[in-house]
Amino acid sequence: TQNFGYEDDDWNGNKDYTYVQLAEGVTHEQFVQKLEAVNDRLLAEERMENDRFLSQPISDIHLYSHKTYEPEPNGDARTVNFLAIIGLIIIVIACVNYVNMTTAKALERAREVGIRKVIGSYKSQLWGQFMIEAAVLNILAGIVALGMVLLALPWFKSLTSIPEGMLFWNSPFFWALFFGLILMSVILSGIYPALVLSSFKPIATLKGRFTHGDHGQLLRKLLVIFQFSMAVILIAGSFTVSTQVRHMLKKDLGLSPEQTLAVRSPFTDSLLNREDVFRNAMMAYPEVKDVTFASSMPGQPTKELSSSSGIFPLGSSKEESYTFYMYSIDPYFISTLGIEMVEGSENLREGEEENRYVLVNEEATRLWGYKTPEEAIGTQLEFWGDTHTIKGVMKNFHQISVKEPHIPMIFQQERWGWDLAAIKIESDDMLTTMNKIQEEWDKKFLGTPFQYFFLDDQYDQLYAADKTFLTVFNVLTGLAIFIACLGLFGLASFIIIQRTKEVGIRKVLGATASQILILLSSDFMKLLLIAAVIALPAAYYILTNWLEGYAYRIELDWWLLVIPAVLMVFVAWLSISFQTVKAANSDPVEALRYE
Numbered sequence: 401t402q403n404f405g406y407e408d409d410d411w412n413g414n415k416d417y418t419y420v421q422l423a424e425g426v427t428h429e430q431f432v433q434k435l436e437a438v439n440d441r442l443l444a445e446e447r448m449e450n451d452r453f454l455s456q457p458i459s460d461i462h463l464y465s466h467k468t469y470e471p472e473p474n475g476d477a478r479t480v481n482f483l484a485i486i487g488l489i490i491i492v493i494a495c496v497n498y499v500n501m502t503t504a505k506a507l508e509r510a511r512e513v514g515i516r517k518v519i520g521s522y523k524s525q526l527w528g529q530f531m532i533e534a535a536v537l538n539i540l541a542g543i544v545a546l547g548m549v550l551l552a553l554p555w556f557k558s559l560t561s562i563p564e565g566m567l568f569w570n571s572p573f574f575w576a577l578f579f580g581l582i583l584m585s586v587i588l589s590g591i592y593p594a595l596v597l598s599s600f601k602p603i604a605t606l607k608g609r610f611t612h613g614d615h616g617q618l619l620r621k622l623l624v625i626f627q628f629s630m631a632v633i634l635i636a637g638s639f640t641v642s643t644q645v646r647h648m649l650k651k652d653l654g655l656s657p658e659q660t661l662a663v664r665s666p667f668t669d670s671l672l673n674r675e676d677v678f679r680n681a682m683m684a685y686p687e688v689k690d691v692t693f694a695s696s697m698p699g700q701p702t703k704e705l706s707s708s709s710g711i712f713p714l715g716s717s718k719e720e721s722y723t724f725y726m727y728s729i730d731p732y733f734i735s736t737l738g739i740e741m742v743e744g745s746e747n748l749r750e751g752e753e754e755n756r757y758v759l760v761n762e763e764a765t766r767l768w769g770y771k772t773p774e775e776a777i778g779t780q781l782e783f784w785g786d787t788h789t790i791k792g793v794m795k796n797f798h799q800i801s802v803k804e805p806h807i808p809m810i811f812q813q814e815r816w817g818w819d820l821a822a823i824k825i826e827s828d829d830m831l832t833t834m835n836k837i838q839e840e841w842d843k844k845f846l847g848t849p850f851q852y853f854f855l856d857d858q859y860d861q862l863y864a865a866d867k868t869f870l871t872v873f874n875v876l877t878g879l880a881i882f883i884a885c886l887g888l889f890g891l892a893s894f895i896i897i898q899r900t901k902e903v904g905i906r907k908v909l910g911a912t913a914s915q916i917l918i919l920l921s922s923d924f925m926k927l928l929l930i931a932a933v934i935a936l937p938a939a940y941y942i943l944t945n946w947l948e949g950y951a952y953r954i955e956l957d958w959w960l961l962v963i964p965a966v967l968m969v970f971v972a973w974l975s976i977s978f979q980t981v982k983a984a985n986s987d988p989v990e991a992l993r994y995e
Contacts, residue, residue, distance in 0.1 A: 417471065420455070428457055449710055449721075468723065469703040478949065479869050486634065486876045491581060493627045493880055495588040497887030498534070500620050501894070502593035513598065526598035534590030542582045560868055592619070624888065624924075625931045628968060631884045632935035633942065634877040635964035640943045640956065641873055645866050647954045654797030655698055656738030657855035659830070661823045661837065662697045666848035674844060675730070678821065681840050687827040688837075692736040695728040695817035698799055699858030702807065705799075706817070711810070713768055714780045714787070722767050725799070727811045728818060734794070736824050737855075743773040744792030748813040756812070757791040764808035765793055781810075788812075801862040805951040822855070881968070885975035888924065892976035896920055896983045903983050916984035921976055928972050932965035939964075 422431055435453050442448040456465055463477035513526060557564065568574045679691045696705045706726040733739075734746045748757040758781065765776040773793035781788045796806040827833040838850045896903075903916055911919075939961055947953040 419458075428455070431455060451709065468707065470701075471703075473701070473865070476865065479865070482946075483869075483872060483876065486873065486880070489630050489634070490876065490880045490883060491585055492588065493630060493883050493887070495585055496623045496627045497883065497890070498537070498589040499592055500623050500887060500891050502589075523598050527594045530594035530598065531586070531590045534593070535586045538582050538585045538589065541585075542578065546578075559871060620891070621927055624891070624927045625934065627884045627887065628928055628931035628972060629935040629938070631881050632932055632965050632968045633939045634880050635968055636935070636939040636961050637943060637946075638874050638877045639960050639964055640947070640954075641870050643960065644947065644950065644954050645863065645870050648802045648863055648866065648950075648952070651798075651802045651952060653698070653802070653859065654739065654795055657699060657859060659825045659827075660737065660855040661825060661834070662853050662855055662858070663821045663823065663837075663841070664851040665819045665821070666845045675815075675818070678840075678844055681844060682823055682837065685833070685836055685840075687825055687833045689824040689826045690732055690736040691824070692732040692822050693730045693818040694733055694820055694822065695726075697820050697822055697855060697858070698737065698797060699855050699862065700799075702800060708783055711781055711783045713776075714782055716768065722808055724764060724808045724810050727809060728814050728816050729811050730818070731813060733811075733822075736822060739797055740795040742793050742795045744777045744790070746792050746794075748791055756786055756788045756814075758788045759792045759794050759811040760790055761794045761806070761809045762796045763806040764810065767808050798859075801859075802952045803862075803866070803950050881971065885972055888972055889975045889979070892920075892924060893979045896979050900983070900986075903986065907986075913981075913984040917977075917980050920980040920983060921973065924976055925969070925973065928969045932969060936961050936965060 420431070422428070432455055435455055439448070439452050461470075461474065463475045463480060465474055516526060556562070557566075675693055679693075682688045682691045702725060707723050708726060709721050709723045711722075711724050727733075731747055734741065742762065744759075746759065748759065760776065762773055765773050768776065768779075770776045776790050776793055779790045781790065794809075794811065799807055799809065823837065825833055841848075841850045899920070903920075906916060906919070940956065943960075944956055947956065
């Protein structure tokens with residue numbers, strides 16, 4: 401290990417990835433216990449002070465690990481589970497529609513069931529028939545769904561950055577889940593209709609005395625309330641997610657990343673060695689406002705920053721250790737990026753020379769227990785084998801996404817690790833300016849690649865996962881609303897047909913089209929209003945908990961809940977109004993003749 405710059409007995413450092421293969425038969429829990437014993441020993445021997453060794457199964461890294469020095473951005477189990485639940489809700493809503501329509505049309509199949517029973521069919525045979533019908537329908541739906549998935553897969557891969565070589569149909573888990581969902585759909589959509597239809601009494605049905613039971617009508621009402629409660633919750637979720645993402649994109653970052661070009665240091669000839677030459681060459685262009693050099697840049701993940709733990713003000717009680725992120729900057733860093741100082745001086749090269757000076761941010765002073773930034777000025781810190789004096793306190797800026805809280809940071813104006821140069825540009829023709837900068841780069845660093853990124857683009861990438869989640873969530877929400885309204889349309893159509901004679905009689909007795917419209921739609925609207933009343937508290941609870949995952953979040957205002965409920969009622973009313981208007985405007989003679 402010494403060949404790589406490490407000591408054999410050095411237990412510090414938190415940037416290394418260590419993989420351990422456990423012996424056969426050893427569980428992760430057993431390994432954790434052994435690791436705790438190692439921690440206790442190293443602490444007792446004073447070979448570690450503020451560090452601990454922790455372990456994590458490899459299978460947990462992608463979705464459940466969000467550590468500082470991850471090799472690459474990870475996924476989020478909460479997001480995956482959230483979308484999976486929405487998909488399950490859509491399936492349940494579709495099953496609800498099937499149950500509603502099947503039981504509502506029970507009268508049409510009553511005689512069929514009666515005849516089958518008279519000629520000797522057993523109840524189990526009728527059960528089998530109706531379950532097979534549900535199974536055939538769900539299997540056909542599954543085949544159609546696979547075709548739709550294949551058509552939408554290129555768009556979905558582009559949206560979610562899924563590798564092209566990843567084929568879901570090669571996964572046994574996918575097929576197990578697919579057939580499991582079909583089986584669940586068959587059970588959800590088939591059991592109750594089979595139970596209702598197979599229970600008809602043959603004598604009553606053949607004499608035409610069969611009528612809908614109260615329990616069946618109650619069930620249909622409850623199912624309508626359920627599916628529209630889910631739809632209201634999803635719309636409220638869509639509104640909230642969209643508002644939260646916009647809030648993050650518009651939130652003040654504490655600096656000005658706009659039109660700031662970050663250029664990576666070449667490997668062959670470091671920026672450290674050509675700092676003044678490169679800066680003077682850039683400043684000669686009128687389009688360049690300022691240039692600064694630093695070890696990292698705002699918007700980069702924390703794995704790009706140096707860090708250290710166990711940093712305390714001299715003389716303070718060492719109660720709790722935190723990880724502090726370290727920056728090496730030049731004197732132009734703060735002014736170039738538009739960062740605000742709240743106390744002290746930003747120039748660390750003035751004054752006495754016997755101590756090193758540092759800047760810290762507000763979050764660092766808060767963790768050290770200072771009530772105001774002013775109290776921290778002049779405080780001495782000891783780290784990296786030297787004593788440093790706090791000369792200024794910098795206003796917090798978001799190094800990473802505003803989803804996360806501010807991180808404690810310490811800034812040194814020393815010439816180490818200047819891996820990046822930030823160039824603030826003021827130009828309407830960015831392409832021409834970029835070409836000039838690259839030409840100058842090629843002159844100063846001949847044969848080295850011109851690697852760059854814009855700071856505002858870097859910040860945008862931090863929200864890519866949230867934007868993707870918003871898009872997928874909106875698509876699923878739209879699909880759920882469509883399915884719910886489609887089911888309500890079909891149910892309304894059937895029930896209105898059942899009330900054709902009533903409509904005809906009412907029109908003969910003088911009822912107007914508007915009165916009939918109100919009559920036919922009132923029952924549905926009552927159910928939708930009940931669904932809204934149930935959905936609003938549930939949506940508030942769910943969305944409040946979801947927002948807890950963001951350090952800087954919106955307030956869950958009333959309109960984010962009420963407007964989705966009103967919108968859902970309006971959309972549902974539109975879905976049933978076509979049939980009701982048609983029935984209200986029909987010729988009563990035709991209606992009575994039909995009966």
